[in-house]
Amino acid sequence: xxxxxxxxxxxxxxxxxxxxxxxxxxxxxxxxxxxxxxxxxxxxxxxxxxxxxxxxxxxxxxxxxxxxxxxxxxxxxxxxxxxxxxxxxxxxxxxxxxxxxxxxxxxxxxxx
Amino acid sequence: xxxxxxxxxxxxxxxxxxxxxxxxxxxxxxxxxxxxxxxxxxxxxxxxxxxxxxxxxxxxxxxxxxxxxxxxxxxxxxxxxxxxxxxxxxxxxxxxxxxxxxxxxxxxxxxxxxxxxx
Numbered sequence: 493x494x495x496x497x498x499x500x501x502x503x504x505x506x507x508x509x510x511x512x513x514x515x516x517x518x519x520x521x522x523x524x525x526x527x528x529x530x531x532x533x534x535x536x537x538x539x540x541x542x543x544x545x546x547x548x549x550x551x552x553x554x555x556x557x558x559x560x561x562x563x564x565x566x567x568x569x570x571x572x573x574x575x576x577x578x579x580x581x582x583x584x585x586x587x588x589x590x591x592x593x594x595x596x597x598x599x600x601x602x603x604x
Numbered sequence: 605x606x607x608x609x610x611x612x613x614x615x616x617x618x619x620x621x622x623x624x625x626x627x628x629x630x631x632x633x634x635x636x637x638x639x640x641x642x643x644x645x646x647x648x649x650x651x652x653x654x655x656x657x658x659x660x661x662x663x664x665x666x667x668x669x670x671x672x673x674x675x676x677x678x679x680x681x682x683x684x685x686x687x688x689x690x691x692x693x694x695x696x697x698x699x700x701x702x703x704x705x706x707x708x709x710x711x712x713x714x715x716x717x718x719x720x721x722x
Contacts, residue, residue, distance in 0.1 A: 496647070528713075535608060535713035536697070581648070591638060592711070594648040 494519045498582045498595025505572055505602050513567040513598045515556075515582035523584040525549075525558050525565040526592065530579045539567075539580070572602045606632050608700050610714035617688055618722055624684045625717045627654075627698035633678035634700035638711070639671075642695040651696075654681040688721045695719075 499514040517525065524543045528536040540549030545560035554569045565582060582595040607630040617623050627637055635656045640648040652673055653661040660673035670692075672684040681700075685692050697716040 533715060535610075535715040536699075537713070538711070591650050591653065592648075593650075594640075596645060596647045 494523065494584060494586065494593045496582050496584055496593055496595040499598055500596065501598040501600065503598060503600045505600070507574055507602055507604050508571045509602075511567070511569040511572045511576075511600065513580055513582075513600070515565045515567065515595060517563050517565065517582075517584050519563075519584055519586070519593075521586060523586055525556070526583045526585070527554070527556055527565070527567050528581040528583060528594075530581065530597075532578070536581060572600070574602045574604055576600060577602050606700075606702060606710075606712040608698060608712045608714040610696075610698055610717050612717060613715060614718040614720075616720045616722065619689050620687055622684055622686045623688055623719060624682055625696055625698075625719070627681045627683070627700070627714055629679045629700050629702075629712075632700075632702040634681075634702065635678060637675060637681040637698055637700040639673065639681075639683050640697040640699065642697060642716075648697060651683075654698075656681075685719065688719070690721045693719055693721045 495518045497516050526541045527539040529539045530536045540551040542549040542558035548557045556565050556567045579597045579599045581597045583592040585592050609628045611626045637654040639651045642648045651666045654673045654675040656675045662668045675681040699711045699713040701710040
């Protein structure tokens with residue numbers, strides 16, 4: 493079946509610290525992988541995505557690389573800001589499908 | 605950009621009553637909308653796929669008579685939790701993508717509706 497396992501939070505970092513949120517997946521076939529972010533009081537927003545092995549998704553300083561050999565899609569950012577405080581969700585979808593399988597979400601709090 | 609609005613954002617009801625949650629695509633038409641449910645500290649779980657003008661497709665284990673979905677127009681889908689009980693308390697989230705596009709990467713999510721059943 494399809495599933496996503498995500499690092500549990502909450503995660504608290506100081507501003508400018510390095511961020512890693514781990515995500516591994518189980519899927520049949522060749523899924524697409526996503527990171528979504530949910531800021532307080534808002535809906536989930538697509539942060540970045542990768543559709544095939546070795547692809548690197550990037551946006552707003554965040555990066556994640558689709559690693560088929562380790563079935564991972566870890567989220568990283570070199571220097572976090574207070575405005576990055578949010579809940580981050582790793583997700584996958586099967587090719588051509590619109591429904592997503594989500595991880596449990598990781599709450600990140602960045603303190604000044 | 606595409607915006608999905610949910611209403612209400614939170615609702616408290618008594619056990620045995622029914623609650624309706626609306627999901628609207630504000631600036632695009634959506635032939636398909638998705639309803640998710642999230643328990644505390646757990647993933648979002650897909651409940652059903654709402655199809656405009658036809659019956660919704662429910663995921664395994666989701667009671668269709670309990671969670672009534674109506675997608676009467678290209679911009680509105682409703683989820684009605686019938687005869688709600690405390691175990692139905694949860695965070696319900698809808699998502700949609702413009703009719704002309706397909707693929708999970710174009711999904712837009714609502715902010716969610718928190719239901720508390722007393």
